[in-house]
Amino acid sequence: MKSSTNHLDATDRRILEELQRDASLSNVELARRVHLSPSPCLARVRAMEASGLIRQYVALLDAGQLGLHLNVFVSISLKQQSRKALQAFEERITLREEVMECYLMSGDADYLLRVAVPDMPALERFILEQLSPIAQVEKIRSSFALKQVRYKTALPLAPT
Numbered sequence: 001m002k003s004s005t006n007h008l009d010a011t012d013r014r015i016l017e018e019l020q021r022d023a024s025l026s027n028v029e030l031a032r033r034v035h036l037s038p039s040p041c042l043a044r045v046r047a048m049e050a051s052g053l054i055r056q057y058v059a060l061l062d063a064g065q066l067g068l069h070l071n072v073f074v075s076i077s078l079k080q081q082s083r084k085a086l087q088a089f090e091e092r093i094t095l096r097e098e099v100m101e102c103y104l105m106s107g108d109a110d111y112l113l114r115v116a117v118p119d120m121p122a123l124e125r126f127i128l129e130q131l132s133p134i135a136q137v138e139k140i141r142s143s144f145a146l147k148q149v150r151y152k153t154a155l156p157l158a159p160t
Contacts, residue, residue, distance in 0.1 A: 011036065013157045015044055016054075020154035023057040060153060068116040070144060072123055075109035076131070077139040085136045086110070092134050098126055109141070 008016070014034040018025060025033070031041035048054045063071070078085055086104065093102050093113065101114040117123045123142070131140055 008157070012044060012048065015041065016048070016157055017154075019045075019054070019057075063116055067118045070115075070117045070119060070123060071148065072115045072117065073143045073145070074113040074115055074127075074131070075105075075139075075141040075143075076111040076113065076137060077108070078110045078136045079138040080136070081110060089134060089136045096126070096130055098122075109139075 011034060015030065018030055018033050027042045027045070028038050030045070031038040034041060036044075045054070063069075076089070078089060089111065090102070090104075093099055093111070098115050098117050099113050100116050103112045104110065105112050115123070115126065117126060127140060127142070131137055
């Protein structure tokens with residue numbers, strides 16, 4: 001890996017593709033799949049970890065099997081958009097376990113949240129007990145995912 005400019009060669013891309021598919025691969029198996037010996041393969045992985053390109057390794061869980069049947073997109077508009085108001089909102093919202101993603105947006109809403117909850121009563125509690133009391137919040141709108149058409153965690157890797 002050429003870390004100074006963070007450009008990836010074809011071997012780095014193959015390593016990343018394999019790890020995005022299955023991060024539990026042993027280094028020996030990963031090396032076999034990308035046609036390297038284990039030592040240089042591990043050195044490349046460690047370099048990508050050290051540079052921050054590989055941030056962490058996680059297990060992807062099935063939300064339905066955990067009883068989290070509602071995937072809700074919540075648009076939040078704040079009373080004001082000062083740096084202090086944005087920071088205060090972000091500090092509060094990042095503490096909530098049910099908030100899977102939070103984005104500062106352009107357009108009509110200030111924030112878009114993706115929230116995972118088991119059912120409507122849990123969503124109601126989240127909105128009434130967690131979102132509504134935040135002083136900066138002016139408007140809350142919710143939309144429900146009826147069906148997950150596509151979900152992926154693997155990032156597209158540009159060709160060399």
